[in-house]
Amino acid sequence: MTVESFEVTEHGPYAGGRLFGDFGPFEISHGRVHYAVDPESARNAAVVDLARAPRDDDGKVRFHGDFTFIRTVAGGAGKPAPTLLIDVPNRGRRLSFSMFNRARPDDLLADPCAPGDGFLFERGFALASIGWQWGVAAGLGLAPPEALVDGAPVTGDVVCRVQPGSNRPFVSFGQLGEVAYPPASSSSDRLFERAHDNAPQVQLPRSAWRFARIREGKLTPSAKHIHLDGGFRAGRIYTLVYRARGAPIVGCGLLALRDAAAALRRGAFSVGEREGLPLARGAFSLGDQKFRESGTSNAPARAREREGLPLARGAFSLGDQKFRESGTSNAPARAREREGLPLARGAFSLGDQKFRESGTSNAPARAREREGLPLARGAFSVSDQKFRASGTSNAPARAREREGLPLARGAFSEGNPTNDGFDRVLAFGASQTGRVLRHLLHAGLNVSEDGEAVFDGVHAHIAGGQRGDFNHRFAQPSAAGVPGPGQRFPFAGVRQADPIGGTTDGLYEHLEHMPKVMLTNTSWEYWRGDAALTHVSPDGQHDLASHPDERNYLFAGTQHTNGTLPRTDTFAVSGERARYPFNVVDHGPLVRAALVNLERWSRGIAPPESRVPTLGAGTLVERGSVLAKFARQAGLATLDAGELGGLAHVQLGAAVAEGICTFPAVESAAYARLVADVNDTLNEVAGIRLPDIEVPLGCHTGWNPRHPDHGAPMQAAMFVGFSLFRPIELSRATYETRVRKVAERLARQRYLLEDDVDLVVANSLRRYDIAAKTPADLPSMTA
Secondary structure: OOEEEEEEEEEEEOHHHOOEOOEOOEEEEEEEEEEEEOOOOHHHOOOOOHHHOOOOOOOOEEEEEEEEEEEEOOOOOOEOOOEEEEEOOEOOEOOHHHHOOOOOHHHHHHOOOOOOOOHHHHOOEEEEEEOOOEOOOOOOOEEOOEOEEOOEEOEEEEEEEEOOOOOEEEEEOOOOOOOOOOEOOOOOOEEEEEOOOOOOOEEOOHHHEEOEEEEOOEEEEOOOEEEEEEEEOOOOEEEEEEEEEOOEOOOHHHHHHHHHHHHHHHOOOOOOOEOOEOOOOOOOEEEOOEEEOOOOOOOOOOOEEEOOEEEOOOOOEEEOOEEEOOOOOOOOOOEEEEOOEEEEOOOOEEEOOEEEOOOOOOOOOOOEEEOOEEEOOOOOEEEOOEEEOOOOOOOOOOOEEEOOEEEOOOOOOOOOOOOOOOOEEEEEEEOHHHHHHHHHHHOOOOEOOOOOEOOOEEEEEOOOOOOOOOOOOOOOOOOOOOOOHHHOOOOOOOOEEOOOOOOEEOOOOOOOOOOEEEEEEEHHHHHHOOHHHHOEOOOOOOEOOOOOOEEEEEEOOOOOOOOOOOOOOEOOOOOOEEOOOEOOOOOHHHHHHHHHHHHHHHOOOOOOOOEOOOOOOOOEEEHHHHHHHHHOOOOOOOOOHHHOOOOEEEEOOOOHHHOOOOOOOEEEEEOOOEEEOEOOOOOEOOOEOOHHHHOOOEEEOOOOEEOHHHOOOOOEOOOOOEEEEOOOOOOHHHHHHHHHHHHHHHHHOOOOOHHHHHHHHHHHHHHHHHHHHOOOOOOOOOO
């Protein structure tokens, strides 16, 4: 097992111990996961630089990360939750409480795990948020090992992209967060400037800029800012390439997601509430019938002294309530003689305070009968000083109830039993972490190190056709918009040829176990220039055949973030503005339905068919043709299609296959950058169309020009579209009747949950009321 222990630092009832529908009560645990992976395993070979990580004497690479785990209490009044949802935190932030449970922002400020409307828990989901990202400023993160060459930290290039919203003498070069790597101040550091993403880069003189900022009127050295003579210009795009020293193995985050999910699936999590201390999986000590903590360390055998004697990790012996050493070795089934009898590694038996032999064999779960009862290898239970059988099976959690309590394989609890594991495990990520899940699938990491399937279903939301900075040397997981390894072919699940790069691949080509995959995107990811590549050829010449285990949905007329109300054109954090008020459409109910459909699919119930724009239907078009339709609306400013970004074939140097990149990337031919067409109402004609789009009061887009005050007004603002309203021509009652019909039709088609029909109608009426009180942005369609 690659998860050695779950170190629990906080544990207690969740949401006051209330029941959620038929399920519960739930409990919540916070803490750290301790990992030990084999760098020689072929199933870990995709992780860049793992072979260069420091190893313990047993040859393993160790690291740890944060976790939060919410599950039903065993033996509680409600039913146990059968499905585990792995929530992949976005830059340390847990997603599911807002995305699915619709917890209010104020409640999440007070409690980041606020239950909201309880959507997930009422539907039988347990939830685990697993820290995977190195370098997060707050929230759930990961502490990976560092790559070493000849025992020393490595050096290499880091690339950053900055587009300031105002003229300023200096800027931070952090990528949607803190600066990941301090600069080593090398003569090879370079700074480039360009007018837009398709323009050539112009290198600025090294003498014209420096790592510094102005503080109290003085130029002061800074490891987080760059100062430019003459200043940075609003809307211009600057690319910084600098030398850094010390590279954490960022790809360990992919292993953390895989291995924590695999361990929880098996039921390998227990909390022994004795003396208020956590109980580590597969390693514990017992004295005077009370649990004591069994810690782990980097040295082999991970023995801590309890009662004055060492305890080996995953194996121990007990006699007269005193600990005795149980050694381990590299060969299978090695035993040391204690009390004159051999003890197999990781398995033992105890009777009348004397040791008996516990043999192992090549077949799984082989046990020898001692005291008339079988003992499974690596799993046991103790009661009244007598062993009871702890069997194993092919089902997850491998637990059998002895003494009326379940025992997970390799995990032991007494008096506070663990659940039996989970029937199904799904993963959800949005934006950055949707791209993380796409990256994990392309790396083939959906089986554990020992070959067991991990995820039954994967929901990648608002990820578009990209992966990201998640598995190369000096990767920055928070980077966005910087061409790198994660922006390379392939983009679609099915195997196909890249007519530009000349290679053949598919996103799911390297998987030993194919999960069900749900892709959900908003209009913004299409306008970003890459979402269409999930279902169209790289050159944009033909639609792709659907992968049988994938569904792909466009949420028509929506933006990257959920609908923004109250109406605004200003980003709350940065103060920067877009030209038009942000899109107000709430696509959250569609995300909830997609997850429920994925869970049902994992049980054999096929979801509704994909809904995306296609070349064959004439609904997938060039961005310029859509912009031309908007330009015909009186006084409406649009974008310059020639200045809009997207994916292109990139060259990253001769060592890119090893995860070592040469920056900045050399871009050549562009891949297809296609979007959904619009009708006369300026709303998209393809995808899943909410009532706002089917019964429009105006138009809702996935693009919004940057505000002229912030530079580059012909380029798109990040993350947002816009909503513009026309004069109201329907009564509120008529509008309500029409939108309800649309919502009920979507529910019959299973793109929307029946339970959310009233929510969608209420959302639409709220926007009707806003439109009725707002001066019209656009002329009437009947004028």
